[in-house]
Amino acid sequence: MKKKTIRCPYCGSPAILRDASYVYGDRSYGGKVYVCSHYPDCDSYVGVITGTALPKGSLANKALRRKRVQAHQAFDQIWKQGILNRQDAYRWLAEKFCLDRGQAHIGEFSDYMCEQLIREASKVLEYNHVSMPMAG
Numbered sequence: 001m002k003k004k005t006i007r008c009p010y011c012g013s014p015a016i017l018r019d020a021s022y023v024y025g026d027r028s029y030g031g032k033v034y035v036c037s038h039y040p041d042c043d044s045y046v047g048v049i050t051g052t053a054l055p056k057g058s059l060a061n062k063a064l065r066r067k068r069v070q071a072h073q074a075f076d077q078i079w080k081q082g083i084l085n086r087q088d089a090y091r092w093l094a095e096k097f098c099l100d101r102g103q104a105h106i107g108e109f110s111d112y113m114c115e116q117l118i119r120e121a122s123k124v125l126e127y128n129h130v131s132m133p134m135a136g
């Protein structure tokens, strides 16, 4: 089987499989990441599905990673405000995006999915009369 080269969507360079600590440092959860070969000049990377060499999505630059943080903040309000408990909130998330519970990691969401999640989470918060925290 021919191995497909994974490329950085921003600069077109091939991505290199590295330990997650290469980009996350102390915040590393272990595992591997595909990092743009021009990192850190090109600040672009993505996590790898545990036990495989498969990327979880496309490489993400700083803007997308920031959007993922915003999506996470919106989502977290659902369980932090007690609308659902944390476990049920993640179940809601998985169902919204037709993902297995184990795949429902906002850190791997695309730009589009982040937008959708922010929208969906906002609806839930609005319905429950919880105001969104101001985005930083």
Ligand SMILES: [Zn+2]
Pocket: 008, 009, 010, 011, 012, 013, 036, 037, 038, 039, 042, 043, 044
């Ligand atoms: Zn790049």
